[in-house]
Amino acid sequence: MALAAPALRRYLLLLAQEHLEFRLPEITSLLSLYGGQFSSEQEIRVNSPFWILSIPSEEMARGLMKRTVCAKSIFELWGHGRSAGELYACLKNYPMDKMLPYLQSDSTYKVHIHTFNKTLTQAQKIKKIDALEFLPFKGKVNLKNPEHIFWILEDYGMDPNNVPEEPFHLYFGRWIADGQRELIESYSVKKRHFIGNTSMDACLSFIMANHGRVKPNDVVYDPFVGTGGLLISSAHFGAYVCGADIDYNTIHGLGKASRKNQKWRGPDENIRANLRQYGLEKYYLDALVSDSSRPIWRKGMLFDAIITDPPYGIREATRRTGSQKETVKSAERSTDNHIFVSSSYHLSDIFFDLLKFAAEYLVMGGRLVYWLPIYRPEYTEEIIPRHPCLKLISNCEQMLSSHTSRRLITMEKVKEFKDQDQHSYLLDGQYMPYRGHNSFREKYFSGVTKRIAKEEKDNQK
Amino acid sequence: MKLLTHNLLSSHVRGLRPGGGFPLQIQASEVRVRPVPFNAAFVARLVPRLRWAALLEAAESLGHPSELPPEPAADYEGDESFLRRVHHILLEVEVLEGVLQCPDSGRRFPISRGIPNMLLSEEEA
Numbered sequence: 294m295a296l297a298a299p300a301l302r303r304y305l306l307l308l309a310q311e312h313l314e315f316r317l318p319e320i321t322s323l324l325s326l327y328g329g330q331f332s333s334e335q336e337i338r339v340n341s342p343f344w345i346l347s348i349p350s351e352e353m354a355r356g357l358m359k360r361t362v363c364a365k366s367i368f369e370l371w372g373h374g375r376s377a378g379e380l381y382a383c384l385k386n387y388p389m390d391k392m393l394p395y396l397q398s399d400s401t402y403k404v405h406i407h408t409f410n411k412t413l414t415q416a417q418k419i420k421k422i423d424a425l426e427f428l429p430f431k432g433k434v435n436l437k438n439p440e441h442i443f444w445i446l447e448d449y450g451m452d453p454n455n456v457p458e459e460p461f462h463l464y465f466g467r468w469i470a471d472g473q474r475e476l477i478e479s480y481s482v483k484k485r486h487f488i489g490n491t492s493m494d495a496c497l498s499f500i501m502a503n504h505g506r507v508k509p510n511d512v513v514y515d516p517f518v519g520t521g522g523l524l525i526s527s528a529h530f531g532a533y534v535c536g537a538d539i540d541y542n543t544i545h546g547l548g549k550a551s552r553k554n555q556k557w558r559g560p561d562e563n564i565r566a567n568l569r570q571y572g573l574e575k576y577y578l579d580a581l582v583s584d585s586s587r588p589i590w591r592k593g594m595l596f597d598a599i600i601t602d603p604p605y606g607i608r609e610a611t612r613r614t615g616s617q618k619e620t621v622k623s624a625e626r627s628t629d630n631h632i633f634v635s636s637s638y639h640l641s642d643i644f645f646d647l648l649k650f651a652a653e654y655l656v657m658g659g660r661l662v663y664w665l666p667i668y669r670p671e672y673t674e675e676i677i678p679r680h681p682c683l684k685l686i687s688n689c690e691q692m693l694s695s696h697t698s699r700r701l702i703t704m705e706k707v708k709e710f711k712d713q714d715q716h717s718y719l720l721d722g723q724y725m726p727y728r729g730h731n732s733f734r735e736k737y738f739s740g741v742t743k744r745i746a747k748e749e750k751d752n753q754k
Numbered sequence: 755m756k757l758l759t760h761n762l763l764s765s766h767v768r769g770l771r772p773g774g775g776f777p778l779q780i781q782a783s784e785v786r787v788r789p790v791p792f793n794a795a796f797v798a799r800l801v802p803r804l805r806w807a808a809l810l811e812a813a814e815s816l817g818h819p820s821e822l823p824p825e826p827a828a829d830y831e832g833d834e835s836f837l838r839r840v841h842h843i844l845l846e847v848e849v850l851e852g853v854l855q856c857p858d859s860g861r862r863f864p865i866s867r868g869i870p871n872m873l874l875s876e877e878e879a
Contacts, residue, residue, distance in 0.1 A: 510796040533796065535759065537872075544869055575791050578845075579759040583872040587879050591764035591776045595803060 301347040303370040304354050305466050307407070307446065308342045308363055309474060312500065316363040318687035318703060319503045324348065326506050327356035342409055343448055343462065345370060351469060358470040360530065362499040365474060368444055368466030377424065380463040384428065392429065395467055401435035404443045405468075411449040411456050421445060425465070442468040473499065480525060480571065487546060487567050493522045493602060497691070497701075501600050502526040504687060504703045505662040511597035512578070516585035516650065519543055521564030523600050528568055528576035532597070535578040536564065537585060544580050586646045594656045603643045605666045605699075644678045648704070652682035655706040660686070664699045672698075682708040755870050757816075758800065758844040761809050763870070765856035765863070767878050774858040777808035780815050782852035782865075787818075790845045797841045798831045804844075813843045 308316055317339060329348050337344050346367075348354060354367050371392065372383035395402070404422045406413070413421075422445065432441070447460035480495040493501075501523060507513055509531025515523050518536025520543060528534050538544050546563035568574045583589045644665065651661035661683065667676075667690070677688060683704040692698045765775030806825060813820040820843045822836070830836055854863040854870060861878065864871050
């Protein structure tokens with residue numbers, strides 16, 4: 294028998310069944326943050342809530358759970374099988390010396406049973422737990438506050454209309470840690486003091502920070518910062534944050550409030566105040582008013598991550614500085630600080646400028662994470678913008694309507710920026726989905742889309 | 755605006771010589787010192803990204819001479835008192851009201867309520 298290199302242990306990850314496409318990149322990014330490689334022998338069924346991970350240490354498993362919002366819990370896997378018999382046989386083969394530390398007579402424990410896609414009666418649950426009597430549990434059962442918690446997990450498949458009598462997969466493991474899903478509630482936008490029209494849902498903003506491999510003591514920048522929602526998740530993970538926005542009023546916390554029933558944003562409504570609300574003010578660096586299509590920084594590798602949600606031109610006005618006369622809604626204390634802005638900035642330019650900015654200003658290995666709006670009937674992977682210095686890491690879709698979605702794009706800087714690397718490009722140079730009359734904005738608003746939507750609605754009646 | 759940010763900002767007015775536009779001269783009418791919890795590891799990470807002379811000059815111009823050496827010492831990472839002084843000057847001194855002036859073109863960027871406004875018009879950019 295060949296000796297394995299660092300022995301990998303098997304852990305069972307129990308995931309939440311939402312944002313399915315976003316989960317694997319999140320877990321992969323986080324494991325790499327803790328020094329792990331995600332080996333190809335992983336037993337992952339991407340849409341299933343049960344993943345078996347082979348990783349070198351419990352420490353890495355705990356590190357992962359301190360960050361993930363996609364996974365609910367992780368377990369040290371003692372056995373699994375496609376039937377109860379297989380599970381028990383597997384458990385009997387699990388090394389006794391690995392079990393005993395957790396089954397000591399002076400310890401307390403409980404066994405919990407979790408079923409996916411089926412509800413069991415209390416009697417059924419007890420029967421299944423009792424069937425594990427063959428395991429050498431020497432400790433005392435304590436249901437309230439046990440030292441060790443063991444779980445039986447049963448997978449009854451993905452079809453709620455076709456639930457089998459027996460589970461497809463069974464697992465047994467020792468509970469190690471829960472993930473960070475409680476952050477979703479505690480950082481909910483509903484409770485936030487300062488919001489804008491496009492404030493990001495809390496779960497997705499934590500996913501973005503995780504895709505971005507944000508680490509404590511990183512400097513994270515958002516060039517379309519708005520009310521700063523995306524910075525909050527990075528600050529929560531210990532990064533220092535800054536952002537810029539072309540909208541003077543938003544950065545200053547002035548003007549019409551986005552929250553219903555509120556007339557005016559208060560004097561303390563701004564990005565700094567949002568961070569203060571969560572005890573994260575120490576991570577606030579600065580906010581600036583600037584046009585992200587124009588440079589304001591000195592050349593150099595200044596930022597560890599760029600995490601942003603550029604304006605799509607639909608809810609937020611897409612703007613760029615220009616000379617076109619346009620009344621700008623300004624604060625009462627009007628100054629000559631306001632430059633007139635025009636609407637002639639093509640949607641596509643935003644993304645190419647963003648990639649070029651990331652290529653130049655990210656540190657090596659730093660990540661760019663941003664949302665790209667998609668017109669689904671015409672989507673192909675070729676429309677994702679590319680840059681010679683950036684490697685595409687992941688591309689995850691969130692549907693908005695049947696014809697529109699947005700994709701969370703993550704890129705990593707793998708090559709140093711030289712002046713000849715100026716330009717971003719598309720894999721197929723002919724294909725310019727974001728320009729001109731074929732642009733995303735046109736399609737979104739076009740009569741065609743509306744007619745199709747109406748047809749779908751009629752069909753549902 | 756903190757001096758960390760100031761150290762990274764540059765003017766990009768059209769027609770500047772290469773390397774021009776940096777550092778911006780600070781003319782502050784209101785400066786505030788606000789404590790920020792000290793984090794040695796963070797400050798040590800920042801030191802290599804800074805333009806040191808510009809930092810010292812900026813601190814001086816605000817009337818907060820930094821008591822820092824002309825260059826970081828080779829073993830700065832382990833020198834807590836050095837890092838604390840860097841921390842103070844980078845993160846705790848904020849310009850609330852004032853102007854940043856491009857040293858080459860003279861173009862002025864206002865700072866109000868601690869927020870610099872770096873917008874240029876179409877002609878200037």
